[in-house]
Amino acid sequence: MDILTAKKLIMKHTQGHAAVITKAVTAERYYRNKNDILYKKNADEENAENPLRSADNRVPRNFYGLLVNQKASYMFTAPPLFDVGSQESNQVISDTLGDIYAKNCKDLCVKASNTGMAWVHYWVDDKQTFDYGIIDAKEIIPIWDSHLNKKLLAVLRVYKNIDDEGKTWNIYEYWTDTECWSFQKLDDDTIDCELIPYSMFMDFADAGSGTAPNQLKHNFGKIPFVPFPNNNICTGDLDNIKALVDTYDKVYSGFANDLEDIQEIIFLLTNYNGANLNEFLADIKKYKTVKLQSIGADDHSGLETLTIDIPVEAREKLLDMTRKAIFEQGQGVDPQPQDFGNASGVALKYLYSLLELKAGLMETEFRLGFGMLIRAICDLKGIKIKTLTQTWTRTAIANDLELATICKDSVGIISNKTILKNHPFVENADEEEKRLAKEKEQLAAESDSYKAAFNKEGAANGNS
Structure with a gap:
């Protein structure tokens, strides 16, 4: 692949990818409980015209992280098992997936929930051993065909790398079903002017076959990237609840600010007959009285206090409604204590009904991804698949x-x-x-x- 063709491909397929990255970064931030409430304007700026407001509590609630972890634990505490019709072949597949398989399943679930789609990349190492790993979805730009039965044509992987001199480079890997080409440019340069080959396959280059140092030929017969969509429309779990979580954080933090501000009683003094405010506070504490100076019968000398009224019931109602909506829209299980006692299996299934609906959508998509991964392993190991059976187990409270x-x-x-x-x-x-x-x-x-x-x-x- 020449530089001109590479430039055209990269410029064509990277358009709009920045919006995908921004959305994914926001979801990952919410998963770590770094909600927008933490990054709002400073209280001094917001309350510059209101000296009665000084509290600046910013309390994020990690509802989103809880919902994602619920789904990951519910679906993958016991990871899927595979049966290809032979005990020996099943053992080979299990050994190839390795001890990290269960963790990878949970990581795939979390990443798919955050970004809408997770990706697994597989390869053969220098010992001709099959290996695989989870790729950050923000680095992947899939290229699909336009047919009704959508097929993956190629994958463009974009990521950053820092060289020995401290320079930051943007790396571009373009994968097809037969080969991979790699290119690079400095982070501050434009693609149109400064794209150059990236010799990441120097050890695999073969002068006899005509392969370049930035070219890798493989024998998988398919693109070695497996998609794991979060659902049928490839959307993240944050989309349905972000506005509700932000509302809860705003109301809860505002409530905390009101409680903190109301603890300070503000005195309004008119015609105070004293030297300074310290003397006033001393008189209040010692004598329970204040000296005021009257300047006539029509003056307004006196002492008043100013407090803030808090609509407690309205806020409690709004917080309860918002919390309920978060778990309904997020299709999760509200962990607040509920008296189920020795409930039957039907009652417990009802408790998990929304979570099961969400898990079912993910399982449908993940079955296809795991099927592709297992077939890739079998192709490399020379295993003939009679029938591929997947056994999925849910982890939930049960009778x-x-x-x-x-x-x-x-x-x-x-x-x-x-x-x-x-x-x-x-x-x-x-x-x-x-x-x-x-x-x-x-x-x-x-x-x-x-x-x-x-x-x-x-x-x-x-x-x-």
């Missing part, structure tokens, strides 16, 4: 006694494998099957030993 009873009553009606997968005490149905088989073997061995000993004793008695 274990009720679930265990249902499993017990289902024996003989459905397969034992299905019962094991749905039993509340079983985390991995395959491992549980192995344990059950081992226990049966031990019981059979003990039974044979007992029979042998009994027969031996019977034979000895008969002979005697």
